[in-house]
Structures are given as C-alpha cells and as structure tokens.
Amino acid sequence: MIGAGPSGSVAAALLRQRGWQVCVLERQHFPRFSIGESLLPYCMEILEEAGLLQAVNEAGFQVKNGAAFTWGDRNTTIDFRDKFTAGPGTTFQVQRARFDQILIQEAEKMGAEVHFGHTVNNLDFTDEHATLSVSTDQNQSYTLQARFVLDASGYGRVLPRLLNLERPSAFPLREAWFTHIQDNISDPDFDREKIVIATHPRDRAIWMWLIPFSQGRCSIGVVGEPSHLAMNGRDPLVFLQDITREIPLLKRLLENAIWDTPVNPLRGYSANVTSLHGSRYALLGNAAEFLDPVFSSGVTIAMHSAKLATALVDKTLHGQTPDWEKDFVQALRVGIETFKTYVSGWYDCRFQDVIYSTQMNQDIRRMIASVLAGYAWDISNPFVEKSERRLNALAEICGEAQLDT
Known part of the structure; x- marks a missing residue:
C-alpha cells in the first residue's frame, strides 16, 4: 500500500479483515496537515464496514448534517438527514491531521505494518509480484516485494507518475487558498453542523468554504481560476481576508475571527489517468482522479474506491480472475460521473x-x-x-x- 490517508487506511483495514498481510508506505510523518476536511455521510457506512467508525465516533469531531449555501442576500440549506437514499444522514467535519492519524492507527492495531518517512521511487512488475524500490528519510534504501500494490498516495500520485499514466483533467485550471482560524462566531443562529458554501456576489465562478470544527475553529478557503481570483501580488492572508469580507454572511460571522495560521495554496489539483488498474496494481482516491473540492467528494470517492478494490484484490490473491474493468472502473465511474455532473453544473451555474x-x-x-x-x-x-x-x-x-x- 502506498499512502496512509483515508483510502489507504480503509483498504488496509479491509484487507486485514480478509487475513492478508499489508504493508503501508507513507512518505510523510503523521500527524500532517491536509484539506478535504468535510466528510459526507456515506463515508460512515464504509468506515463501519472497515471497523474504523467507533474510533472516529469517539474522537469528538464536529457533527455535520448538511450544507448551507449563501449568495449575496440569498441563503438556503440542504439537510442530509432528509434524503432519498437510505443510510446515515450525519457525518463529521474533521481536522485531517488528527482524523487521518486515527484511521491509520486503527489499521495498525488490526495488524497492518505501517512505515512513515518511506518513499517509493520505482517499481517493476513480473507475473508473480511487484518489486518496489524504497528510500527512507534516514537515507536508507531497500526493496520490497508485494503480490499487489494499491496506490493511495493522494495528491502525490506515485504510480501515475512512475508508470506514465497521468493525463490532463477536463476541468479548467483552478486553485484554492485556505487556512484555519479561531472563528469566534457568536451568532446564535449559526449552525456549526453544516458546511457553508458561499458564491461570490459578483463572480459566480468564485466560491468559498467555511468548515466549522469543534473547539471554535474553522477551515476557510476560496476556489477559482487564477484569472478570476486576481491576487495581483497581494499577501495571501490579506487576499483571503479581503475576499471573505466580500461575502456578506462570512463578513458578519467572522468579524471577530483571529487569523492565526498561514494561508496555503493548492494549484492544479484536478487530475485524471489513462488507466485505474493493471495486472498487479490499482489506483485509489486522488491518486486515480480528483475532481474539485466544492462538494467534498474527494474522501468519499477515495473510500469507495478502497472498498471496491479490496474485494477484487482478495479475489485476485485467491487465484481468481475478477473483472476489474466492470467491477472497479465502471462501478467507480458511476459515482465519479455523478459528482462530475454537479461540479460542472456548479461552475457553469x-x-x-x-x-x-x-x-x-x-x-x-x-x-x-x-x-x-x-x-x-x-x-x-x-x-x-x-x-x-x-x-x-x-x-x-x-x-x-x-x-x-
């Protein structure tokens, strides 16, 4: 397994349930900062199946039950508890550093072998196994043999780079600027159990998120094409504060906020690949395809891809010949294409x-x-x-x- 984020943890846990030896190689050290902090209720089903939900429930994360949309003086909400499909109607808004650490620690308790600070630099495939060339941040190198490799490396996209699988996304180049703040929101009508998605009043191609966490903190960010954002050399913190004040609801809610964390960028995040699987590998989550942060679909797609892939890995390792194209690629595409419809529809209004x-x-x-x-x-x-x-x-x-x- 390459990567210890949510898809890697879910895949490791599901494979351990089936009795397989799992080794997880993670380039970074946890806890580490990441965005993708607003989960979707369907994630709860997958976490429960993987045996990870109890630890998440006990962590004290902010409950999330829907989304609040704001545009100028217009405000509306979507409540996930009142929905068409059966299943959980609530989830959590999480600081990913802690959330991801909890998941991988639980997978480790189940018997997964986890190595942090280990980078996969190359790999070769034979009919019997894959050989990974790995280096550590202690300047050591070694090789590791595996019968199957799942790439859960997220934005690192290890196998797409090494196997020349990357291809341009159909979405325009967009970027996000984001930070965490002490929000000091005192409005009694503010619902911390909903993510806020704010359309810019003058340019509907620009939107902002406000994700309330527990303990009075929020994640806040803005997304748009660089030409629309027009930073014009402004300091990122000043830019983000300025554009926040252009959203009436956010200006009012955050009038007493303390901006105590540096602003970070994420550019060119949408990605695609020529193939999601090969004879001894498959790509999970953002390593396969990432659409856009607008509806928080990234972690959900990542977890669902892990669920689909591990069932097929189990069959493969038992000597069967599962139909990866039908039961992984096509099955995963159903949700990806659905989300893609609404992401595209958001930006074209x-x-x-x-x-x-x-x-x-x-x-x-x-x-x-x-x-x-x-x-x-x-x-x-x-x-x-x-x-x-x-x-x-x-x-x-x-x-x-x-x-x-």
Missing part, C-alpha cells in the same frame, strides 16, 4: 441556479440531498442514474437565479 431557486419541490430536494450526502452510486436515484439530463431539465425549470438589486 446550472446547479447554482437549482440550489438558489425557490422552485425545487421537496422530493427533488431529497434526491439532490442524497447526491450531496455522498450516495452518488445509488442508481435508483434519478439524479444519479441520469444525472446530466435531470440536472439540465431541473435547471431549465428553475430558471436563472438572480440577486435582488
């Missing part, structure tokens, strides 16, 4: 028109809530099964959203 409309009836709202809660593989949901057609039709019914002048 079709989905924004739906979210900010007053015309959406409650049944359709429940179907949309299921998608945004992570149940993007439930093909009994019309907004999954025919996502593009349904979104187009709904956007036409709702019409173009307008701010009051």
Whole structure:
C-alpha cells in the first residue's frame, strides 16, 4: 500500500479483515496537515464496514448534517438527514491531521505494518509480484516485494507518475487558498453542523468554504481560476481576508475571527489517468482522479474506491480472475460521473441556479440531498442514474437565479 490517508487506511483495514498481510508506505510523518476536511455521510457506512467508525465516533469531531449555501442576500440549506437514499444522514467535519492519524492507527492495531518517512521511487512488475524500490528519510534504501500494490498516495500520485499514466483533467485550471482560524462566531443562529458554501456576489465562478470544527475553529478557503481570483501580488492572508469580507454572511460571522495560521495554496489539483488498474496494481482516491473540492467528494470517492478494490484484490490473491474493468472502473465511474455532473453544473451555474431557486419541490430536494450526502452510486436515484439530463431539465425549470438589486 502506498499512502496512509483515508483510502489507504480503509483498504488496509479491509484487507486485514480478509487475513492478508499489508504493508503501508507513507512518505510523510503523521500527524500532517491536509484539506478535504468535510466528510459526507456515506463515508460512515464504509468506515463501519472497515471497523474504523467507533474510533472516529469517539474522537469528538464536529457533527455535520448538511450544507448551507449563501449568495449575496440569498441563503438556503440542504439537510442530509432528509434524503432519498437510505443510510446515515450525519457525518463529521474533521481536522485531517488528527482524523487521518486515527484511521491509520486503527489499521495498525488490526495488524497492518505501517512505515512513515518511506518513499517509493520505482517499481517493476513480473507475473508473480511487484518489486518496489524504497528510500527512507534516514537515507536508507531497500526493496520490497508485494503480490499487489494499491496506490493511495493522494495528491502525490506515485504510480501515475512512475508508470506514465497521468493525463490532463477536463476541468479548467483552478486553485484554492485556505487556512484555519479561531472563528469566534457568536451568532446564535449559526449552525456549526453544516458546511457553508458561499458564491461570490459578483463572480459566480468564485466560491468559498467555511468548515466549522469543534473547539471554535474553522477551515476557510476560496476556489477559482487564477484569472478570476486576481491576487495581483497581494499577501495571501490579506487576499483571503479581503475576499471573505466580500461575502456578506462570512463578513458578519467572522468579524471577530483571529487569523492565526498561514494561508496555503493548492494549484492544479484536478487530475485524471489513462488507466485505474493493471495486472498487479490499482489506483485509489486522488491518486486515480480528483475532481474539485466544492462538494467534498474527494474522501468519499477515495473510500469507495478502497472498498471496491479490496474485494477484487482478495479475489485476485485467491487465484481468481475478477473483472476489474466492470467491477472497479465502471462501478467507480458511476459515482465519479455523478459528482462530475454537479461540479460542472456548479461552475457553469446550472446547479447554482437549482440550489438558489425557490422552485425545487421537496422530493427533488431529497434526491439532490442524497447526491450531496455522498450516495452518488445509488442508481435508483434519478439524479444519479441520469444525472446530466435531470440536472439540465431541473435547471431549465428553475430558471436563472438572480440577486435582488
């Protein structure tokens, strides 16, 4: 296993349940900072299946039950508890440094062998095994043989780079600027159990997130194409504070915030690959494809890919010949393409028109809530099964959203 993030931990735990020896190689040392902090309820099902949910439940993370959207003077919410698909309706908003550490520690307790500060530099495949060339941050080198390799390296995308699998994303180049703050929010009407997704009042291609954590802290960030963000050489902290004040709700909520953490960038994060699997490897999560942070789909796709892959790895190691294309690639694509529909619809404003409309009836709202809660593989949901057609039709019914002048 390459990478000890959520998909690596879930895959390691599921494989240990099936009795396989698992070695996890992680380049960094935990705890370490990462974004992707707002989970989706479907993640809870996978964590429970992997035997990891109890530890997460006991960690004291901020409960999340939905999303609040704001655009100028327009405010609306999607409640994940009122949804079309059966399953958990709540989840958590987590500081990933601690969350990821909890998951990998639990996988380690199950018997996974975990090495931090170990980097995979090369690998070779034979009919029998893969040989990984590894170096440590103590300037040591060694080789490791494995019968199967799962790449859960996230943004590191180890196997796509080493095997020349990378290809450009269909999405435009966007970037995110983000930090953690002491929010000091005193508004009694503010619901800490919902992520805030804010559309910029003048440029709908720019949006911001506000993710409340427990203990009075928040993650805050802005996303857009560089030409739209127009930093113009401004200090990143000043830039993020300035654009926050342009969002009426965030300006009001964060008037007493303490900006005590440096602002970090993430650029060109959307990615794709030519193949998700080979004879002795498969790509999980962000190592395979990352869409966009707007609906917090990254960790959900990562965990679902781990669930799908480990079942097929088990069959492969038992000498069977599972259909990776059908049961991994095509199965995973159902959810990826669903999320892709709504991510694309967010940036071209079709989905924004739906979210900010007053015309959406409650049944359709429940179907949309299921998608945004992570149940993007439930093909009994019309907004999954025919996502593009349904979104187009709904956007036409709702019409173009307008701010009051």
